[in-house]
Ligand code: FES
């Protein structure tokens with residue numbers, strides 16, 4: 001039997017945040033995660049949910065320019081922040097990184113892939129010449145049960161090379 | 168009989184080489200890939216169902232209990248609650264259901280038989296309200312002495328997991344043994360005389376869970392015609408349709424199953440579990456009802472059976488197997504699901520792909536108060552392979568013969584029987600080639616660096632033993648095409664292969680081919696997506712549909728042009744007439760003429776079973792794999808570093824090398840999971856202790872070998888299109904055996920319990936040190 005005061009827990013809070021360049025004003029329960037807000041309140045379902053525990057990386061988004069597991073952030077904590085989701089990457093068509101994911105055979109069931117692409121994008125931005133060992137380390141928070149790990153590393157290397165030669 | 172150990176060039180074609188195909192054998196990128204890298208792909212929980220009500224379950228925190236009373240009134244009283252349903256509220260037709268055994272209740276009734284089994288379901292306006300209401304339900308229960316492991320389940324006074332009334336005609340219904348399988352051949356006595364060494368050991372294989380990155384869920388909605396639509400990311404939509412139709416007493420035509428592409432299945436999304444309940448909730452409330460599962464709930468929905476295998480094996484002095492006896496107990500959980508089949512099929516190949524004069528395999532599917540186990544990549548084969556491969560190495564170590572040589576001496580050659588008796592099974596591939604290729608790739612002949620160890624092992628798994636796949640292909644006027652094929656594309660890339668087959672056979676451009684699947688209202692019947700069958704079964708059905716279209720084009724072209732049909736030849740992608748060859752799509756357009764229209768082709772692939780066969784029929788093909796690994800063990804901590812991991816599959820023909828590599832590496836790394844880290848742990852109350860991603864580790868980027876090599880042998884000798892075989896499971900069949908052998912090679916001690924954790928290695932090393940100090 002629950003002793004909790006359900007109505008208090010469900011009391012809404014007002015949050016303003018920017019998602020992919022668009023301002024959103026939301027009224028959500030205080031316990032609503034950023035992940036659920038992105039998926040259910042804003043309707044962007046490219047960001048995926050698996051563990052809801054910060055362990056799998058499926059929900060990876062950019063929050064003020066740094067990647068986070070959006071299941072570990074409360075929507076209310078993102079007040080005034082700017083959020084970038086997978087949908088923001090490919091507005092002008094597939095990115096070089098996304099193309100390399102396909103070419104390398106990194107995409108199987110695909111559920112983990114948006115999170116993988118976001119984490120890889122962040123890695124390429126911070127360490128454009130990452131070596132395989134560094135790639136593995138940086139990506140180790142993103143689980144893939146289809147285990148396309150070798151393919152993903154190959155895709156990131158190929159994208160890094162493309163970016164390096166076009167610089 | 169001797170085998171041919173000389174490996175050919177990679178992919179050397181025996182008949183048709185890939186170079187003569189236009190689309191087959193090419194690394195075509197995944198159909199649906201762009202959607203998956205951009206997040207546009209809609210999995211079940213991404214679909215929008217306006218006005219849907221949300222469902223949550225009430226459970227109790229023990230694995231076995233009598234339900235004394237359920238007070239739903241505190242939940243019913245809450246705002247936004249539409250319905251609260253217990254087993255008593257379901258219609259009489261909501262009987263127990265299942266595939267081979269009708270033993271699973273739609274909702275727990277009378278007892279809870281495993282941790283997490285739902286006792287009541289709440290339908291509410293939002294998921295928060297549904298959760299709060301489910302938590303408010305008061306369940307009074309009396310904990311019972313559940314059986315949570317094999318030892319407890321098999322004692323003579325063990326509590327019965329299933330009441331005998333659930334299987335009244337079963338002579339074993341007063342035990343926890345649900346089914347048994349026995350395979351035996353050969354006379355023991357003469358072989359004993361030849362036997363120089365007998366090795367006897369017991370091995371264990373842990374319960375592990377599928378952990379799909381898409382936990383999934385179910386949505387059910389009443390339809391306008393008085394039926395019900397069920398949305399579920401299942402591997403077997405037509406099975407689900409049948410079971411829901413049976414339970415709701417609706418005709419098949421009024422049960423529509425929509426199966427969005429699963430976000431990972433691995434066998435865990437084959438059988439119906441909560442779908443019947445959701446169908447009843449939708450019918451009762453006249454609302455669309457949505458259940459979204461958490462990852463924790465999927466741990467309580469699917470797992471691989473754990474296994475304990477006692478093995479006794481005889482060898483001649485030069486390492487030839489003389490006899491092999493196995494008794495394997497599979498801990499299958501509280502309800503049958505497909506676990507009896509897992510036990511039967513896995514133990515069928517229990518003796519491995521070897522030439523053994525005498526074999527005795529006795530296997531049992533044992534009920535326990537745990538999550539019902541189901542299909543999981545490998546389907547029982549990895550469990551028994553762990554024991555048999557380790558036995559070969561144990562014998563070899565004592566005889567001074569290395570792992571490779573042990574396999575060279577015992578592995579059957581092509582056409583040679585490895586299962587004897589009334590229903591003999593023979594090697595359908597040149598398996599020695601895979602063995603030699605893997606040995607070469609791991610540099611077996613080079614000395615091992617001190618502190619490291621190397622292991623090599625082989626595995627087989629029978630493919631489907633019966634099956635039916637039907638498909639339709641429509642070649643449209645403008646030369647584009649639509650394929651209707653019921654295979655669930657859960658990551659293996661089935662759609663890509665159907666595109667390649669159409670491109671090959673009809674000459675349609677890949678980008679102009681649409682694949683429709685996952686909707687029983689539209690797509691013809693397909694038995695199931697399992698056992699790596701689809702490329703062979705559905706592939707042949709699509710191929711036949713294409714050839715049907717080619718015949719129709721030829722006939723109509725002859726009629727339309729007045730050319731004698733006998734002067735026309737249809738061949739892949741082209742039509743050859745008196746004036747030479749023309750693209751088939753152009754011939755099709757010319758044949759259709761001003762009325763336009765389209766060609767519809769139909770294809771069926773049917774494999775009937777064999778009466779009296781222990782598996783119900785001969786396997787359409789065998790998946791064969793050889794895995795070789797090199798490990799580095801830290802002598803102070805027991806930590807294992809995988810320095811190299813080689814997997815070689817006997818694939819027949821690679822229809823798409825990119826997808827073959829993805830599947831092969833994926834399976835291999837998944838195999839590292841149950842080998843090195845994964846196990847579901849239970850407490851004394853049958854509760855899963857490591858429930859969720861925080862405590863249950865699966866392989867990450869950091870767990871993959873420093874160097875990983877995936878290769879294949881192509882002899883175009885499979886029963887599928889262009890000589891292919893199924894390939895999606897091979898690379899995890901013998902991962903454990905290979906790693907176990909490498910660890911033994913490195914530390915001099917063989918481990919027999921999976922997972923091989925650093926702690927177990929460390930303990931084994933210390934025990935060995937203590938022994939040698941004595
Ligand atoms: S869903 Fe956020 S880390 Fe798994």
Ligand code: FES
Nearest residue numbers: 110112144145146
């Ligand atoms: S592609 Fe399936 S989980 Fe990564």
